[in-house]
Amino acid sequence: MIEINGLSKWFGDFQVLTEINEVIRNGQTVVICGPSGSGKSTLLRCVNGLEPYQKGEILVDGSSLSDPKTNLYQLRRKIGMVFQRFELYPHMTVLRNICLAPLKVLKKSRREAEQKAMELLVRVGIPEKAQEYPANLSGGQQQRVAIARSLAMEPDYMMFDEPTSALDPEMINEVLEVMIDLAKEGMTMLVVTHEMGFAREVADEIIFMDEGRIIERGTGQDFFAHPKSERTKRFLSQILA
Amino acid sequence: MFDVVARNLYFLMGGFLVTLQLTAFALGGGIILGMLVGLGRISRNAYVYQPVTLYVNFIRNVPLILVIFWFYFVMPIIIGRPLDPFPSAVISFIIFEATYFGEIFRAGYQSISRDLINAAYSTGLTYGQTARFILIPIAFRRMLPSMITQSIVTFQDTSLAFVIGLREFVRRTSIVDNLEVRSIQLFGFVAVVFFIFCFTGSKISRHFEEKGRRANII
Numbered sequence: 001m002i003e004i005n006g007l008s009k010w011f012g013d014f015q016v017l018t019e020i021n022e023v024i025r026n027g028q029t030v031v032i033c034g035p036s037g038s039g040k041s042t043l044l045r046c047v048n049g050l051e052p053y054q055k056g057e058i059l060v061d062g063s064s065l066s067d068p069k070t071n072l073y074q075l076r077r078k079i080g081m082v083f084q085r086f087e088l089y090p091h092m093t094v095l096r097n098i099c100l101a102p103l104k105v106l107k108k109s110r111r112e113a114e115q116k117a118m119e120l121l122v123r124v125g126i127p128e129k130a131q132e133y134p135a136n137l138s139g140g141q142q143q144r145v146a147i148a149r150s151l152a153m154e155p156d157y158m159m160f161d162e163p164t165s166a167l168d169p170e171m172i173n174e175v176l177e178v179m180i181d182l183a184k185e186g187m188t189m190l191v192v193t194h195e196m197g198f199a200r201e202v203a204d205e206i207i208f209m210d211e212g213r214i215i216e217r218g219t220g221q222d223f224f225a226h227p228k229s230e231r232t233k234r235f236l237s238q239i240l241a
Numbered sequence: 242m243f244d245v246v247a248r249n250l251y252f253l254m255g256g257f258l259v260t261l262q263l264t265a266f267a268l269g270g271g272i273i274l275g276m277l278v279g280l281g282r283i284s285r286n287a288y289v290y291q292p293v294t295l296y297v298n299f300i301r302n303v304p305l306i307l308v309i310f311w312f313y314f315v316m317p318i319i320i321g322r323p324l325d326p327f328p329s330a331v332i333s334f335i336i337f338e339a340t341y342f343g344e345i346f347r348a349g350y351q352s353i354s355r356d357l358i359n360a361a362y363s364t365g366l367t368y369g370q371t372a373r374f375i376l377i378p379i380a381f382r383r384m385l386p387s388m389i390t391q392s393i394v395t396f397q398d399t400s401l402a403f404v405i406g407l408r409e410f411v412r413r414t415s416i417v418d419n420l421e422v423r424s425i426q427l428f429g430f431v432a433v434v435f436f437i438f439c440f441t442g443s444k445i446s447r448h449f450e451e452k453g454r455r456a457n458i459i
Binding site: 045048050073074076077079080081083084085087088089090091100101104105106133134135146149150152153 | 354356357359360361362363364365366367370374375378379382456457458
């Protein structure tokens with residue numbers, strides 16, 4: 001379980017997050033949407049300790065991220081993260097991209113790591129690309145490799161930061177399908193996305209953020225059918241148009 | 242026509258050896274000091290960043306020949322005895338080249354996106370592992386072409402050490418010329434030797450650049 005209590009964060013004088021409260025229970029998928037600059041990505045980065053925060057608390061399975069005794073490196077193994085621009089290691093083959101952390105962090109044997117990597121590549125539908133370099137893959141394929149790379153650490157949680165917004169339209173679905181399968185298999189997920197079809201299908205909760213605050217939250221159906229605030233209505237009408 | 246070169250080849254090549262030695266020391270020291278300079282230039286600590294930046298900006302805006310001169314004439318006043326031209330030239334070159342290599346290292350480090358590093362961290366890799374497996378290999382490939390180019394420039398610049406009497410390639414050629422008075426042949430020979438070395442170097446640099454570009458790393 002991930003608990004966020006009264007989280008606030010500043011970049012210098014600028015407050016990017018204000019009093020964020022949220023609980024993500026195991027097995028849930030929470031979708032965060034909102035205009036750019038609303039602090040969605042920053043929130044994700046705070047949850048796996050990539051960004052420090054100044055006020056409030058984040059607890060992952062009960063351990064606080066701001067507690068100096070918490071080993072952030074250990075904690076991050078439990079939380080996979082997928083980025084907008086894939087961020088594959090350009091100098092390594094797909095297989096090595098996936099195997100690096102299992103080899104170096106989990107100290108798996110090469111055989112074990114590669115076997116697991118191949119299983120994951122089958123799962124995301126591109127086992128034939130194992131020996132290719134990221135530059136030879138399409139955006140959709142790269143993003144699926146990035147998901148496989150995160151899953152190779154057998155995380156308890158997966159976070160996605162606009163995983164489809166850098167993709168050509170015809171590649172969006174191949175990535176979303178992988179994510180939908182994950183959600184249905186019971187992975188706990190925190191997803192920043194504007195793919196409302198995805199949100200409708202798998203989100204247990206949808207959060208709308210603007211200017212660093214949570215403006216509105218609701219279950220999938222409720223959120224779309226009866227948005228309460230004006231800002232949410234305006235946002236939904238823009239992205240659903 | 243080039244018999245004058247053949248007659249003095251042994252003496253001239255001795256000078257070329259000095260040039261190569263000076264280049265090797267300048268590059269070895271310049272790259273090691275350059276790494277520290279590069280780290281200083283990305284430091285968030287103002288007490289590190291400011292002095293290093295001042296040093297880099299000062300040296301990069303002064304002609305190399307002045308650095309060589311100053312060091313040769315000022316050091317005896319400080320240490321109380323004259324320096325030999327060779328160590329004096331080596332130290333001047335290291336001081337000068339480190340600022341250029343430092344900027345190459347800084348640019349290489351800064352060319353790596355924050356999120357690529359975050360991606361590595363998010364899989365549980367430590368800072369050291371991220372540096373070793375991700376940051377350094379990628380930065381190195383991106384920097385390699387500029388490092389080779391800067392090495393060629395250093396190699397060419399070593400001829401400036403003749404101003405403090407170092408008997409390197411150009412200086413020895415000029416000595417032979419004073420006796421033989423065959424400037425065109427002698428300096429033509431020097432030019433050809435420099436050209437072969439530098440042209441080969443630039444081809445190698447080009448090769449690594451193309452290779453990096455094909456792999457989408459540069």
